[in-house]
Amino acid sequence: MTSKPVVLRQQARRDVEEAVRYYRREAGAVVAARFVLSFESTNRSIASHPAAGSPRYAHELNLPGLRTRLLRRFPYLLFYVERDDHIDLWRVLHAKRDIPAWMQSPDDV
Numbered sequence: 001m002t003s004k005p006v007v008l009r010q011q012a013r014r015d016v017e018e019a020v021r022y023y024r025r026e027a028g029a030v031v032a033a034r035f036v037l038s039f040e041s042t043n044r045s046i047a048s049h050p051a052a053g054s055p056r057y058a059h060e061l062n063l064p065g066l067r068t069r070l071l072r073r074f075p076y077l078l079f080y081v082e083r084d085d086h087i088d089l090w091r092v093l094h095a096k097r098d099i100p101a102w103m104q105s106p107d108d109v
Contacts, residue, residue, distance in 0.1 A: 003047035006080070006087040015092035019076060038071045039092070042078055045069065046089075050082040061100055070095065 008016070016039060024032040046053065046069055053067030057079065065081045077099070079091040093099060 003044070004050065004082070004086050006043045006047050006089050008089045009091075012078075012089045012092050019074075019092065019094075035071075035074055035076075038074050039076075039078075042069055042071050043089075046078065046080060046087055050080070050087055053078075053080065057099060066090075 016036075019035060020032050023035050050067065053069045055067055057068055058064060058066040063081075066079060067081070068077045068079050070077055075095045077093055077095050078089060079093065080087050080089045082088075
């Protein structure tokens, strides 16, 4: 199977930047770098195997095609939809957040 490029929406980019700032401030540069490596690894996995993500929130939020993947060693979920030519990465949210509320917030693509 060929992989598809993962395209981050602006809000997903902001989510990642916020998480990196948090880890840098609270745990140091090494942990922040590990977060980035985990994020990149998960993106590669999604690019190669998009259907492996959980459809749980697709059902809860009534968003057909929405899937999630958990970052390894970090409590963050990646929310994405597979398109014909790419993976549309919507959000990167801490798993303890009120996911339905955060997913309903406006997003500029």
